[in-house]
Amino acid sequence: MRDQDLPRLSRVAVRARRELGARAVSRGWRVLVVGCGWISRHVHLPYLAGLRATGGLRSLYVADADPDRATRAARDFSAEVHTGPLERARADLVLVATPPADHATLTLRALATGARVIVEKPLALTTGDAAAVLAAARRHGGWVYPLYTMRHRPEAALIRRSVLAQRIGPVREMRASWLRRDGVPATQGGTEAGVLWDLGSHLVDLALWLPDWYGNTGKARAEHQHPAAATGEVPHAGWQHRERANQAIAAPKWHGVRAEATLDPERRLHLEASWAAPGIRRDQSRIDIVGEQATLTWHTVFGWSPDRRTVPAPTLWITDADGREQVLLHHQPRDPYAEYTAQLDTAFTALTAPTSDDAVGPLEAAYASTALLHAMQTSLDTAAPVPFDIRN
Structure with a gap:
C-alpha cells in the first residue's frame, strides 16, 4: 500500500x-x-x-x-x-x-x-x-x-490546559450535551446499549477528564426524554446508511436521556444526550465548564455528523463574571478522521513508549466513567437516585 x-x-x-x-x-x-x-x-x-x-x-x-x-x-x-x-x-x-x-x-x-x-x-x-x-x-x-475519541480533539487539550491552569477558577459545575437531529445508529450493535452508553460515554469521559474530577463519590439521577408518545415523532436509523432510513427504532429508550450527578465536594454534572432530538435543525454539542471566576464554553459538533461543516463560529470561548467574552478558538476541525486517527496514534505511542502527564491513566479513567454511567443507567431503570464511587 x-x-x-x-x-x-x-x-x-x-x-x-x-x-x-x-x-x-x-x-x-x-x-x-x-x-x-x-x-x-x-x-x-x-x-x-x-x-x-x-x-x-x-x-x-x-x-x-x-x-x-x-x-x-x-x-x-x-x-x-x-x-x-x-x-x-x-x-x-x-x-x-x-x-x-x-x-x-x-x-x-x-x-x-x-x-x-x-x-x-x-x-x-x-x-x-x-x-x-x-x-x-x-x-x-x-x-x-x-x-x-472526543478527548483527542485538539480543542479538548486546550480546554484541559486552560481549566487546570485555573483560568476560570475552581470548577463547580459542568453542563454537557450532545443532540443529534437524526443520528440513530444503523446497526443492532450500535443501538443495543442505548444512547446513554453511545453518546453519554463520551460526555462523561470529558466531564471527568477536562477538570480532573476523579476520586469522588456521589449520587446520580437520570430520566428518558421526549418519547414518541409525547412528540409524535419516531426516529429512524439513518446515520451511517441512508438506505436504511425507514427502519423504525423503539421508543423511548432510543430517543434521549437527561442525567445529573452530584460529586463530592459540591460539584454538579448535567448531561443530555439524544440520537433524534425533536425541534433541532442541526446536530449540536455543547459543554459549559462553570468556574468560580468565569465559564468556558465549547460549542461544536462531535462525531461523523454531516453538520460538522456548518457549526457556527466561534467554537470555544471564556465568559467572565461581567459578561465579557474572550474567544479561544474560532473554528473546529471539520474532518472526523482527525480525532479518530489521533486516538490510535496516542494508543500506539503509549503501547510502545508509555508516557503520560495525567495522574489518572486511560484505563482508570474508563473505570471511573463506567461507574458513573452505570449509576445513571440504574437510575433510568429504577427512577431513583443511585450512589456511585469513582475512586479506584
Whole structure:
C-alpha cells in the first residue's frame, strides 16, 4: 500500500505511523481485530493496514461473529481471517470493536493470553465488569487502552490546559450535551446499549477528564426524554446508511436521556444526550465548564455528523463574571478522521513508549466513567437516585 492509498491520512500522520511502526516492528507483532463493523472498516482497519504497509506490524487478523463480514474485511484490507476462540490467535495486540456488551469479556480473555488490548468505548456496561478489567490488568501487568475519541480533539487539550491552569477558577459545575437531529445508529450493535452508553460515554469521559474530577463519590439521577408518545415523532436509523432510513427504532429508550450527578465536594454534572432530538435543525454539542471566576464554553459538533461543516463560529470561548467574552478558538476541525486517527496514534505511542502527564491513566479513567454511567443507567431503570464511587 502506497502513502496515497491510505484513506484520509495526511503526510504528517503517515510519517507518525512510520515512526510508530519502527518501534512496533521490533516486536514482530501479530494484531487481531475482533469485530469488523462500521468503525473497524472506516477507522481501525485502514489505520492498521497503513501501519503494516509502513513496516509497523508483522501480521493482521480479523474475526467477526458474521463469517461473511470477516471475509469481506480480510479481502478489503489484505488481512487474514481468524476462526475459532480468541485464545488461539496468539495475538500480541487485540483490538476489540464489537458491540458494547462484549467489550469487558473479550478484554479479559485477551489479557489472560498475555496480549495487550485496545478496546472501543465503553470499556464495560457495569461497574463490576470495569473493575474486573482493571484488576486483571493490574494483576497480570497487562496493558489496556480504551478509546474515548472526543478527548483527542485538539480543542479538548486546550480546554484541559486552560481549566487546570485555573483560568476560570475552581470548577463547580459542568453542563454537557450532545443532540443529534437524526443520528440513530444503523446497526443492532450500535443501538443495543442505548444512547446513554453511545453518546453519554463520551460526555462523561470529558466531564471527568477536562477538570480532573476523579476520586469522588456521589449520587446520580437520570430520566428518558421526549418519547414518541409525547412528540409524535419516531426516529429512524439513518446515520451511517441512508438506505436504511425507514427502519423504525423503539421508543423511548432510543430517543434521549437527561442525567445529573452530584460529586463530592459540591460539584454538579448535567448531561443530555439524544440520537433524534425533536425541534433541532442541526446536530449540536455543547459543554459549559462553570468556574468560580468565569465559564468556558465549547460549542461544536462531535462525531461523523454531516453538520460538522456548518457549526457556527466561534467554537470555544471564556465568559467572565461581567459578561465579557474572550474567544479561544474560532473554528473546529471539520474532518472526523482527525480525532479518530489521533486516538490510535496516542494508543500506539503509549503501547510502545508509555508516557503520560495525567495522574489518572486511560484505563482508570474508563473505570471511573463506567461507574458513573452505570449509576445513571440504574437510575433510568429504577427512577431513583443511585450512589456511585469513582475512586479506584
